[in-house]
Amino acid sequence: MxxxxxxxxxxxxxxxxxxxxxxxxxxxxxxxxxxxxxxxxxxxxxxxxxxxxxxxxxxxxxxxxxxxxxxxxxxxxxxxxxxxxxxxxxxxxxxxxxAHPTTDPDSVFFGPDTYRMVNAAIGAVEARDRPVRRAVDVGCGTGAGAIAVAKRAPGAEVVAVDINPAALRFARVNAELAGTPGVRPCHSDLLSGVDGDFDLIISNPPFMIDPAGRAYRDGGPHGHDLPLAILDAATGRLSADGTLVLFSGTGIVDGHDPFLEAVADHLTGTGVTWTYREVDPDVYGEELDGPAYAHADRIALVVLTATRAHG
Structure with a gap:
C-alpha cells in the first residue's frame, strides 16, 4: 500500500x-x-x-x-x-x-451496474465444475468483481487490471478492506500487461456513447467498441474450460441489437460456445434525449458468457 x-x-x-x-x-x-x-x-x-x-x-x-x-x-x-x-x-x-458527480476523467464509478455485474460473476464461479485457479477482472474499477471472485475461490490468483491509477488505488484499498490477499491490482491495457491463460475472465467495461469521452463511461463511437476489444482479447486467453463473463450495454435500433450482431461476427471460428441475454431491457432512458442516442429505441443491459471447451 x-x-x-x-x-x-x-x-x-x-x-x-x-x-x-x-x-x-x-x-x-x-x-x-x-x-x-x-x-x-x-x-x-x-x-x-x-x-x-x-x-x-x-x-x-x-x-x-x-x-x-x-x-x-x-x-x-x-x-x-x-x-x-x-x-x-x-x-x-x-x-x-x-464521489458524485463523477465528472472527472479518472473517476471510478460504482453503482447499479456494478451490483449486476458482480452477481453475474458470482453465478459463473458457482456454476463451474472445476475450481477457479486463475482469474482476471478487466477494467476492474473498484475491484468489486475481483474481490467477489476471490471470496468464492480461496487460494486463486485473481488479477484486477485497469489503466486508471485511481481505480488501482481503490482496488488495493478495497481488497485490503475485504481481506482478500489473492487479489492483485495491476496496470494493464486490456490484457497486455498480464501473462498466461485464465479460468475466469470477467469485465464490466464502459459501454456508453459518451460525448464527454469519460474513460469510465465511454465505450467508443458505437458504445460497444471497447466491449468488443475486450471480447477479442479474452477469447484468446481462456484456458480449457475457461469462461468469460462480459457485462455490457447496447442501444437497440429499430428492434435490432448491433452489439449482438457484432458479437456473433467476432466469435465465429473462435472455438468457444456462448450465450447472450438481456438482463434489463430499458435503462438510462434520459440518454435517449441526447444526440448520442437519437437513433436508438432503448438502451438494454446484457450479459455475454463464453466458454472454451475442455480439451
Whole structure:
C-alpha cells in the first residue's frame, strides 16, 4: 500500500465498525434525491460518504476528518468541506470509489451496474465444475468483481487490471478492506500487461456513447467498441474450460441489437460456445434525449458468457 492508502483503509474500517451501509444509485436518482428540500447540506455520515453532500464542522467525528485529510480525500472551501470519495456496501463489504458527480476523467464509478455485474460473476464461479485457479477482472474499477471472485475461490490468483491509477488505488484499498490477499491490482491495457491463460475472465467495461469521452463511461463511437476489444482479447486467453463473463450495454435500433450482431461476427471460428441475454431491457432512458442516442429505441443491459471447451 502507499502512504495515503493506509489512512483510507482505516477510514473504511472506521465506517464499517460504525455500522455504515449505503446502496449507491444511478446518477440520475442521486441528483433527484439531493435536490429535495433539506438535502443540500450533510447532516450525518451517510450524507457525507453516500450522498456526497458538503458538510461543516461537527458533522463528522474529528478523527474521521483527520483520516480523510491524511488520505487526501478531503476538499475544503472555507468552512464547507466535501469528501472526494464515496463508500458503498455490497456482498458484506465496503467499497470506496469516486464521489458524485463523477465528472472527472479518472473517476471510478460504482453503482447499479456494478451490483449486476458482480452477481453475474458470482453465478459463473458457482456454476463451474472445476475450481477457479486463475482469474482476471478487466477494467476492474473498484475491484468489486475481483474481490467477489476471490471470496468464492480461496487460494486463486485473481488479477484486477485497469489503466486508471485511481481505480488501482481503490482496488488495493478495497481488497485490503475485504481481506482478500489473492487479489492483485495491476496496470494493464486490456490484457497486455498480464501473462498466461485464465479460468475466469470477467469485465464490466464502459459501454456508453459518451460525448464527454469519460474513460469510465465511454465505450467508443458505437458504445460497444471497447466491449468488443475486450471480447477479442479474452477469447484468446481462456484456458480449457475457461469462461468469460462480459457485462455490457447496447442501444437497440429499430428492434435490432448491433452489439449482438457484432458479437456473433467476432466469435465465429473462435472455438468457444456462448450465450447472450438481456438482463434489463430499458435503462438510462434520459440518454435517449441526447444526440448520442437519437437513433436508438432503448438502451438494454446484457450479459455475454463464453466458454472454451475442455480439451
Amino acid at each position: 502507499t502512504i495515503t492508502d493506509a489512512p483510507l483503509v482505516r477510514l473504511g474500517r472506521m465506517l464499517g465498525a460504525d455500522g455504515y451501509l449505503f446502496t449507491t444509485t444511478t446518477p440520475a436518482t442521486h441528483e433527484r434525491v439531493n435536490r429535495r428540500p433539506g438535502n443540500k447540506q450533510a447532516r450525518g455520515i451517510r450524507d457525507v460518504f453516500g450522498w456526497s453532500r458538503p458538510f461543516g464542522p461537527g458533522v463528522l467525528p474529528e478523527d474521521m476528518v483527520a483520516l480523510m485529510d491524511a488520505a487526501g480525500v478531503l476538499e475544503t472551501d472555507g468552512d464547507v468541506w466535501r469528501s472526494t470519495v464515496r463508500f458503498s456496501s455490497f456482498d458484506g463489504e465496503l467499497f470506496v470509489h469516486s
